[in-house]
Amino acid sequence: MTLKLDAPSDYSLARDVCSYGYFLLEPNHWNPDAQAFRTTVDLDGRAVTVRIAQGDPKSPTRSFGRLRGKPLAVHADAKLDKAERALLSARLARLLDLSTPASTLRAFHTLDPRFKKVGRGRLMRSPTLFEDVIKTVTSCNVQWPSTIVMNRRLCETLGKRSHSGLYAFPTPEKIARTRPASLRARCRVGYRDARIVALAKMFVRGEIDPARIEDPSRSDEHLLDELLEWPGIGPYAAANILQLLRRFSRLPLDTESVRHGKAVLGLTGSSKQIMMRVHEHFEPMGEHKFRSYWFELWSFYERKHGPSWTWVRETTGTQFTASKLDA
Numbered sequence: 001m002t003l004k005l006d007a008p009s010d011y012s013l014a015r016d017v018c019s020y021g022y023f024l025l026e027p028n029h030w031n032p033d034a035q036a037f038r039t040t041v042d043l044d045g046r047a048v049t050v051r052i053a054q055g056d057p058k059s060p061t062r063s064f065g066r067l068r069g070k071p072l073a074v075h076a077d078a079k080l081d082k083a084e085r086a087l088l089s090a091r092l093a094r095l096l097d098l099s100t101p102a103s104t105l106r107a108f109h110t111l112d113p114r115f116k117k118v119g120r121g122r123l124m125r126s127p128t129l130f131e132d133v134i135k136t137v138t139s140c141n142v143q144w145p146s147t148i149v150m151n152r153r154l155c156e157t158l159g160k161r162s163h164s165g166l167y168a169f170p171t172p173e174k175i176a177r178t179r180p181a182s183l184r185a186r187c188r189v190g191y192r193d194a195r196i197v198a199l200a201k202m203f204v205r206g207e208i209d210p211a212r213i214e215d216p217s218r219s220d221e222h223l224l225d226e227l228l229e230w231p232g233i234g235p236y237a238a239a240n241i242l243q244l245l246r247r248f249s250r251l252p253l254d255t256e257s258v259r260h261g262k263a264v265l266g267l268t269g270s271s272k273q274i275m276m277r278v279h280e281h282f283e284p285m286g287e288h289k290f291r292s293y294w295f296e297l298w299s300f301y302e303r304k305h306g307p308s309w310t311w312v313r314e315t316t317g318t319q320f321t322a323s324k325l326d327a
Helices: 013-017 082-096 102-111 129-137 144-158 172-176 180-187 190-205 220-227 235-244 255-263 271-305
Strands: 002-005 029-031 036-042 047-054 072-076
Touching (some): 036 082, 072 082, 102 271, 129 144, 129 235, 144 172, 144 180, 180 190, 220 235, 235 271
Antiparallel strands (some): 029 036, 047 072
């Protein structure tokens, strides 16, 4: 069946879904030729694969100007009842970042006008907080190609299979029932095995409640303190989860940030000194720090590999390692 999602007036599927590295991770897939996005979502017991395109499929265009704000056509590979349609729409709205208001983007562009013309400001994420948390854990202390493998194996090994034969990201319940040693052997997650299972159990027991974590009335400081108490969540992971919660006042800095500080910002010194100077560099951006940092980093990637909506997951999508970026 086909559903329609209304898009904000500035929304561009190609630009805004290809705005963060998770669009390259299973179960997500961007087709640069068709300019369409595919993913598989677990609708509380049933996996459904959807294909999302913008504009009229009978009159395709790649012009951002002509497509911005056009509705999104969502084709599902199964019939959905009313409750499933509502759940799918909510999860896709989260993934596609459809709820960020225009006033927020204007405030960002006022602080950092470099991205006003191209309209950068929205960031894709996962359809659920749980998937965002586990994807963050799989991106810590590892090169990007290994993160790709971990997420592919998690989906293929533990995710539900859709009518199309594709796999959703596994649920907390499924991972919570998996032995850490089995997770390590089958999904290649290494030392993260026990941490991933522990986090899944916390979601299942209600110790991590997405509604409470995503409550916008909570302060960044209070939320950060709580995230740091979760198993396997250090300063980098906590800051990254914050931005996935649409809180952009913290920077999740790692070795890639050090590379960027040296190559793009011309900073010198030890890794610790460079990270401190990167923080200082983006401090004037206030609540938009991460947006400014991320799109500057993303622009560097695009200068190396072309616009992100032209990237092929299986080729370009594996190239984001320091050795290849510095080449």
